[in-house]
Amino acid sequence: MLDNLNNKEMKLCKGKVKNDVAAAEKMQLLKGLLDSLGNVVLAYSGGVDSSFLLYVANEVLGEKVLAVTAKAPTFPESEYIFAEEFTRGLRSKFLAIEVDQLSQPELANNPPDRCYYCKRQLFDILKKIAVENNAGWVIDGSNLDDEKDYRPGSRALKELGIRSPLLEAGFTKEEIRKYAKESGLSFWNKPSSACLASRIPYGVPLTKKTLDIIDQAEELLHTLGFSQVRVRHHGEIARIEIQISEIEKLISCREKVLTGFKAFGYTYIVLDLEGYRMGSLNLTLFSQQKA
Numbered sequence: 661m662l663d664n665l666n667n668k669e670m671k672l673c674k675g676k677v678k679n680d681v682a683a684a685e686k687m688q689l690l691k692g693l694l695d696s697l698g699n700v701v702l703a704y705s706g707g708v709d710s711s712f713l714l715y716v717a718n719e720v721l722g723e724k725v726l727a728v729t730a731k732a733p734t735f736p737e738s739e740y741i742f743a744e745e746f747t748r749g750l751r752s753k754f755l756a757i758e759v760d761q762l763s764q765p766e767l768a769n770n771p772p773d774r775c776y777y778c779k780r781q782l783f784d785i786l787k788k789i790a791v792e793n794n795a796g797w798v799i800d801g802s803n804l805d806d807e808k809d810y811r812p813g814s815r816a817l818k819e820l821g822i823r824s825p826l827l828e829a830g831f832t833k834e835e836i837r838k839y840a841k842e843s844g845l846s847f848w849n850k851p852s853s854a855c856l857a858s859r860i861p862y863g864v865p866l867t868k869k870t871l872d873i874i875d876q877a878e879e880l881l882h883t884l885g886f887s888q889v890r891v892r893h894h895g896e897i898a899r900i901e902i903q904i905s906e907i908e909k910l911i912s913c914r915e916k917v918l919t920g921f922k923a924f925g926y927t928y929i930v931l932d933l934e935g936y937r938m939g940s941l942n943l944t945l946f947s948q949q950k951a
Contacts, residue, residue, distance in 0.1 A: 686831060693823075694720045702714055705801070730782055736853060769863075774857060775811060898926040898930070902931075
């Protein structure tokens with residue numbers, strides 16, 4: 661029995677060593693990729709993925725990396741603030757740019773492929789910045805898990821020749837968070853974010869007023885202590901998505917939520933009992949495609 665137990669433990673240890681080696685190989689591959697790129701412009705959103713990529717790129721490339729963050733109607737203000745503070749802490753080169761997304765009818769009309777037009781506009785600008793700064797490449801924080809969701813913006817990245825080092829090195833979101841934690845980075849468990857347009861059903865025109873309301877509503881929930889939140893906008897109805905484990909907490913502060921959301925202009929405030937789901941507004945699109 662002791663021999664069997666020892667054999668079992670040895671197999672578990674070997675599995676762990678193999679996983680650790682694989683993870684270490686990915687990190688070495690990532691650093692090698694970044695080193696080979698030389699001067700780069702990094703599309704920095706302030707999210708976990710691009711923050712981790714910036715951290716590693718800053719370590720490998722130093723002054724050769726320029727982080728660029730866009731201030732635009734569809735991007736949460738809190739993410740911009742985080743991006744500014746994080747780059748300052750790293751002493752990384754940082755540039756903030758204004759992007760008038762809603763000037764594009766193709767994007768403002770909110771079609772199912774709106775992400776394509778958004779990415780195309782943003783990365784066109786970043787490529788010009790790269791030329792101005794003698795950078796050979798524009799890079800972003802896309803990873804393996806991004807390929808599991810509906811992401812028409814990836815087509816724009818391919819058309820423009822944007823490099824995605826995390827994806828090329830085979831990193832998943834879980835691995836990125838793991839490495840960020842092991843590196844002592846405070847953002848390792850930062851809730852995932854997404855452009856504010858993803859809260860509005862396809863076909864409903866995007867306006868700055870609506871996007872600002874959604875941003876304020878989600879910020880209210882964050883200030884009340886909720887971690888992962890989405891406020892799905894359905895006209896007069898706000899559909900709140902939070903972690904299942906936090907539903908009772910929301911009920912306990914319902915008056916603050918109701919008062920705040922009604923001040924933002926919502927008439928009906930509802931709680932989605934399925935909880936937070938990444939890309940939940942894409943479910944209707946997928947069901948229509950299968951029909």
